[in-house]
Amino acid sequence: MSSVSWLRPGGGRLAVGNQAFEWMKRCRQCDPGSVESGGILLGRILTGGKDVVIDYVTGPSPSDYRSRSRFTRQVEPTQTIIRRVWEHSQGTCIYLGEWHTHPSELAQPSNFDLHSWAKHVHLSQFSRDFLLFSIISVEELCVWELRSSMAAPAKLLPNEASAY
Numbered sequence: 001m002s003s004v005s006w007l008r009p010g011g012g013r014l015a016v017g018n019q020a021f022e023w024m025k026r027c028r029q030c031d032p033g034s035v036e037s038g039g040i041l042l043g044r045i046l047t048g049g050k051d052v053v054i055d056y057v058t059g060p061s062p063s064d065y066r067s068r069s070r071f072t073r074q075v076e077p078t079q080t081i082i083r084r085v086w087e088h089s090q091g092t093c094i095y096l097g098e099w100h101t102h103p104s105e106l107a108q109p110s111n112f113d114l115h116s117w118a119k120h121v122h123l124s125q126f127s128r129d130f131l132l133f134s135i136i137s138v139e140e141l142c143v144w145e146l147r148s149s150m151a152a153p154a155k156l157l158p159n160e161a162s163a164y
């Protein structure tokens with residue numbers, strides 16, 4: 001499997017490249033004592049503006065807050081990464097959103113997640129009018145898309161099998 005993909009709510013597809021997919025998969029909380037991981041999603045919006053590719057993910061970093069059921073990313077360590085990736089890609093690789101793991105079998109956003117995602121969309125400075133949020137549970141990787149004009153995040157439907 002070189003990538004997995006989903007259908008975006010407004011048309012177009014989202015693909016997660018192999019490197020990013022494998023990294024998030026390795027962070028799954030399969031052990032009973034493992035803590036949450038997370039970080040940011042970096043990638044490209046392809047010509048036409050509808051198809052999106054996640055090329056890289058970062059994290060977790062040592063200063064993040066991590067427990068069995070909570071992950072809070074510190075903003076500072078990733079700012080430099082976002083800027084470097086943007087420069088090296090000549091402005092094509094951008095910040096696309098956030099990812100984190102859950103210790104449960106299925107990926108389902110908590111109320112804390114929904115609140116935090118809405119805050120990101122309202123407060124973040126990002127290049128496009130949407131952000132993507134991914135949760136990696138023990139058994140699945142799911143992605144939601146949120147725009148400031150939406151009341152709630154829309155879950156992306158799998159275009160290809162996204163099971164492990």
Ligand SMILES: [Zn+2]
Nearest residue numbers: 102109110113
């Ligand atoms: Zn969560």
